[in-house]
Amino acid sequence: MLLTRKSEFSASHVCANPSLSDAENRALYGMASNPNGHGHNYVLEVTVEGETNPVTGMVFDLRELKQVIHEEVVDPMDHRFLNREVPPFDRMVPTTENIAIEIWRRLQRRIDRPDVNLRNVRLYETSDLYVDYGGES
Amino acid sequence: MKLTRRYRFSASHRLDVSALSPEENRRLFGKCNNPYGHGHDYVLDVTVEGAPDASGQIVARHALDALVGERILQRLDHKNLNTDVAELADGVPTTENLASAIREMLVPDWPLAARLARVRVAETDRNIFELEAS
Numbered sequence: 486m487l488l489t490r491k492s493e494f495s496a497s498h499v500c501a502n503p504s505l506s507d508a509e510n511r512a513l514y515g516m517a518s519n520p521n522g523h524g525h526n527y528v529l530e531v532t533v534e535g536e537t538n539p540v541t542g543m544v545f546d547l548r549e550l551k552q553v554i555h556e557e558v559v560d561p562m563d564h565r566f567l568n569r570e571v572p573p574f575d576r577m578v579p580t581t582e583n584i585a586i587e588i589w590r591r592l593q594r595r596i597d598r599p600d601v602n603l604r605n606v607r608l609y610e611t612s613d614l615y616v617d618y619g620g621e622s
Numbered sequence: 623m624k625l626t627r628r629y630r631f632s633a634s635h636r637l638d639v640s641a642l643s644p645e646e647n648r649r650l651f652g653k654c655n656n657p658y659g660h661g662h663d664y665v666l667d668v669t670v671e672g673a674p675d676a677s678g679q680i681v682a683r684h685a686l687d688a689l690v691g692e693r694i695l696q697r698l699d700h701k702n703l704n705t706d707v708a709e710l711a712d713g714v715p716t717t718e719n720l721a722s723a724i725r726e727m728l729v730p731d732w733p734l735a736a737r738l739a740r741v742r743v744a745e746t747d748r749n750i751f752e753l754e755a756s
Binding site for chain 2 (some may be wrong): 508580581583618621
């Protein structure tokens, strides 16, 4: 059984590699390389997989899932400038791909247990762009 | 890791199979058989799969946009799918056939490091067609 919980956070970022020139960053990241930053309303869909507990009728307690997502993602990232305020994005470009990988890393250690696993992190940067990450290297 | 990018195009079409009688076409396609055609605001989701490169991206957005823009949007947006698109000339432009045609327009000489994983075409909010790229 798959269970998906949706959350939102709003944050600003700059997609630029400090070791590259402005022109090189513009070629790589386009408008997202503006040094002063810009922002998005990110939408996060966290999917966990497990068997339905025969006693509780639940795969995962939604209150706990909500709390974990808030503690690991929404509280530290909402209304923040990711590059300046949210490690590791002080040294890693906060592309949607890298943010999804970091969210996976933060959530997996809180969610995985013998009978439940984090299955997928879907992160929408806008309604027209999202990434899916399932822990693959 | 997969990345999905959404595009839009507006086009007209008419569903009609020449091998069938007018009555059979009306029965098969209903309103979609209207002789003068009709149109939709199609929504196309293109999914690519790969590992992020040194830039932290699976694909540079502008490279994917340029590819889909050149191969799909310029060919389909504000066009008549029955008459203006060679890839659809031989068949009835159902959204099943449209999704297959879009995949075939993207696959040959695919220039990006990330592989094409999926094409998803929504004719309206209620009718959605999806196929894996390989």
